[in-house]
Amino acid sequence: MAYERSFVEVARAPTGALPLDQPPSRSGHASDRRCRGDAVVDLAMTDDVIRDAAHHVRGCVMASVSASLLAERVTGLHAEEARALARGVADAIAGRGPLPDGFTPLRTVLVLPSHRACALLPWTALLDALA
Numbered sequence: 133m134a135y136e137r138s139f140v141e142v143a144r145a146p147t148g149a150l151p152l153d154q155p156p157s158r159s160g161h162a163s164d165r166r167c168r169g170d171a172v173v174d175l176a177m178t179d180d181v182i183r184d185a186a187h188h189v190r191g192c193v194m195a196s197v198s199a200s201l202l203a204e205r206v207t208g209l210h211a212e213e214a215r216a217l218a219r220g221v222a223d224a225i226a227g228r229g230p231l232p233d234g235f236t237p238l239r240t241v242l243v244l245p246s247h248r249a250c251a252l253l254p255w256t257a258l259l260d261a262l263a
């Protein structure tokens with residue numbers, strides 16, 4: 133079984149912060165009043181495939197960890213695959229299904245329901261970028 137980083141490891145070594153090294157092809161935004169946070173996700177795309185992803189998140193560490201995982205996971209995905217992944221993560225955060233493979237660090241969020249909105253922010257921004 134592949135080694136999975138813990139929540140704390142991702143929190144200590146965040147990845148994918150803005151800016152991209154090229155102008156974004158698409159950009160999305162989301163905000164949440166409860167979390168008092170917001171997220172921007174920029175995508176570099178060719179032929180509907182995400183070549184690179186970067187984010188800027190203001191909010192708590194849950195939002196930041198979720199954004200790091202997003203930036204790592206969506207690179208190389210077709211837009212449709214990325215939308216499906218975003219929906220899968222959102223469902224898991226809402227307690228309607230298992231977390232997709234590689235999202236173990238987000239288990240921490242599932243036991244802290246008050247931070248679910250924070251963890252969702254970057255994924256909502258991604259769906260906005262792909263809308």
Ligand SMILES: [Zn+2]
Pocket residue numbers: 167191192193194195246247250
């Ligand atoms: Zn939070």
